[in-house]
Amino acid sequence: MSWPIDLVILTFVIFCAIAAISVRDLLGTAILFGAYSFMMCLLWAVMGAVDVAFTEASVGAGVSTVFFVAAVFRTSRRTKD
């Protein structure tokens, strides 16, 4: 029964990954990376690795997004390519 949930979350993960590298606004990329991390967190939770999911939620979706936003705030919001 858990396989369809897995596939739905995996689709979202791939969407977030492709969107994160194709969006030109770096602030948007930071937020998309946060969404990507959160989807990965859900995936770990579905697979039963709750400790890993917890770490992914706090580090990946939480703090690293803040670091990315802080870095974008101090550099530039536009990519060169």
Place this chain on the structure above:
Amino acid sequence: MKLVGFIIVCLTGGLLLYGTGELPAWGDPNSPASTHLSDDYITLALEQTEAPNLVTAVLADYRGFDTMFETAVVFCAGLACFLLLRDFRPKKDHYYRHVPTGVMLHVKNEARTVRTGREFEDMDREWVPSDTIIKTVCRILIPFIQIYALYVVAHGDFSPGGGFQGGVIFGSSLILLAISYNLKTLVKRVTEKFLGVFSSLGVLVYVGIGAIAMALGGNFLDYGKYAPIFGEHHIRALGMLGVEIGVGMAVTAVMVIIYINIVSEGRHDEGL
């Protein structure tokens, strides 16, 4: 060039997908990963370590030496951020706000400063009036986040979580303070010296617990040797708790150090 990159990515992805076809099925009891050590961990961990959470038992006890160096890596990340970004040059000009009238002062002479207090307050260049709703909500929320972080650290050996997650949550509560008020509020409350001492103290707690076990006649990080001092009951789980507290201290301080240095370009004056 982009096309070449795209083709290489597709090829690598295809090869990886082809490789995963050979991997054992998810949760397969006959896979190589679960035939050697996993059985021993699953059957003996509760008996040997008295910690109900198997993951913490493996991370903090069986592989405690490994986790010690992970903590050291986190500490090194904070140190590298500090050394690369910290800028000790004083700011050229200062901004102040006269609190009763709301008039902004721009002092260009770096030798002259205005004493801040009831009448004047420090100001950023891109100052926007802080929102009462955000300030109030964050002021109410931050203590709860911090208590939750302490809960996660303290229950690392009983439920998912542990020093690393708890430390990150505690650090992000402090970052929330800096975002909702301003960076100066955080820097005034949590000084740079305190953060530096706290992060290295965390690593020291971890190494110290290991070294004292050696002094008591056991191996490095052998928590069982603390039994004469703290009693036999749950002694390995207690040792793990001590180690988790060390990890939590180091991670909390390092997260705040990294945030402050990135967001203010190392000047610790104004940020998000």
